[in-house]
Amino acid sequence: MTTERVNPPELSPPRGFSHAVVATGSRVVFLAGQTALDTDGKVTGDTLPEQFERALGNLLDALRAAGGTPADLARVTVYATDVADYRAQAGRLGRVWRDLAGRDYPAMAVVQVVRLWDERALVELDGFAVLP
Numbered sequence: 385m386t387t388e389r390v391n392p393p394e395l396s397p398p399r400g401f402s403h404a405v406v407a408t409g410s411r412v413v414f415l416a417g418q419t420a421l422d423t424d425g426k427v428t429g430d431t432l433p434e435q436f437e438r439a440l441g442n443l444l445d446a447l448r449a450a451g452g453t454p455a456d457l458a459r460v461t462v463y464a465t466d467v468a469d470y471r472a473q474a475g476r477l478g479r480v481w482r483d484l485a486g487r488d489y490p491a492m493a494v495v496q497v498v499r500l501w502d503e504r505a506l507v508e509l510d511g512f513a514v515l516p
Contacts, residue, residue, distance in 0.1 A: 387458070387514070389489070400478050401492035407458045407514035413450045417463070417510040418442035419502060427504040432466070432473050435506045437480045443509045444484060452513045454485035460492050460511035467496040470507075 390404040391397070420438035422428050429435040444454055464470040470477070481489075490511065500508050 387455070387488070398489070400474070400481065400489060402489045403491065405458045405491045407456075409456075409514040409516050411451075411515040413447060413452055413456075413513045413515060415443055415446055415511045415513065417501075417508045418446065419500060419505040419508045421502070427502050432464070432469050432506050433476045433480060436473075436477050436509075437484070439507055439509050440480065440484050443511065447513055450513075450515075452515050455488040456513040456515050457485070457488075457490040457511055458514050460490050460509055462492065462494045463497045463500065463508040463510075464494060465497060465499060465506050467494060470494060 386408045388406040389402040390406060391402060395403050418439045420427050420429050420435035421442065427435070428438050447454070447456065
């Protein structure tokens with residue numbers, strides 16, 4: 385797969401995301417929403433950063449099982465129950481992202497939701513990747 389991150393100068397400089405990603409490949413992997421569930425199906429972590437780390441790890445595990453890598457991510461949506469908390473924790477969440485997924489940022493959006501499927505979940509991530 386080849387990807388080109390497009391960040392036009394007419395838009396504000398992106399931090400932790402790309403404005404657009406042009407991906408060329410032969411396989412598209414759609415990744416289901418992942419929360420901070422452990423292998424027993426229980427939400428782990430009490431804070432947003434703890435849950436974000438587990439949810440991102442789960443998303444990346446699913447991607448790797450499908451034959452992809454974090455660099456193959458073209459789009460990720462983050463669903464947060466508290467966007468103000470997400471913004472307040474942005475530095476820490478960014479470090480978690482870089483530690484687990486690197487600096488090849490996909491196109492991203494953060495959306496506040498009233499609640500997630502599991503009432504204890506504070507964050508959920510889904511997305512898609514384009515593989516060679």
